[in-house]
Amino acid sequence: MLDTKILVVDDDANICDLLKLYFENEGYEVKTANDGMEGISYFKLYEPDLVLLDIMLPKKDGWQVCREIREMSSKPVIMITAKGEVFDKVLGLELGADDFVVKPFDLKELSARVKAVLRRYSAQGNQNDDEVIKFENIEISLQKYELKLKGKSVDIPPKELELLYFLAANSNRVFTRDQLLDKVWGFDYLGDSRTVDVHVKRLREKLEGVSDKWVLKTVWGVGYKFELLS
DSSP states (O other): OTTOEEEEEOSOHHHHHHHHHHHHHTTOEEEEESSHHHHHHHHHHHOOSEEEEESSOSSSOHHHHHHHHHHHOOOOEEEEESOOOHHHHHHHHHTTOSEEEESSOOHHHHHHHHHHHHHHHHHHHTOOOOOEEEETTEEEETTTTEEEETTEEEOOOHHHHHHHHHHHHTTTOOEEHHHHIIIIIOTTOOSOTHHHHHHHHHHHHHHTTSOSSEEEEEETTTEEEEEEOO
């Protein structure tokens, strides 16, 4: 945790003060911002290792802030909101959020999520895997976080790319949702299996019609696989 920097973006000054005090006591450096525009500015200047991002923000909402962060960086983002609807979680995941916490939250649980996300990000960063997985009309680079379809780069959130890379690297093997949560999100991920379904749905939309030599397939009652077709 030494020198690990957290940016808290929330329009509630009391929550900002609470999170700043709590995480500083845990050994983190903490900066706070109270609106979306300030959050983006602080992200560029402060270069945090993780962002705790509220959704209901003035000037720019959390969705837009998350979208702009993902255009610049793959640093972890944990969305925080008073809403608990599935729509919010789905949208946050599609924009590339790494986790999702609903207010009111327990500080110890939030701290556990922060540590889990930082561990996963650090593990990914320490990988020296510069291989590019290639099949017909598709190239996936985990090192560059780049997806190419028919030779053209395609915008893709980090977790979608990691899921696709893992399945393609283990082509023709079936994985359950829980196994994918373990392998891609980490064994201590505190979300649920619908996360996998959301990401697979979005991947299929991107991959539709790209090739008839492979397919992202549902194995009913079991899970998913990247199947190579003869």
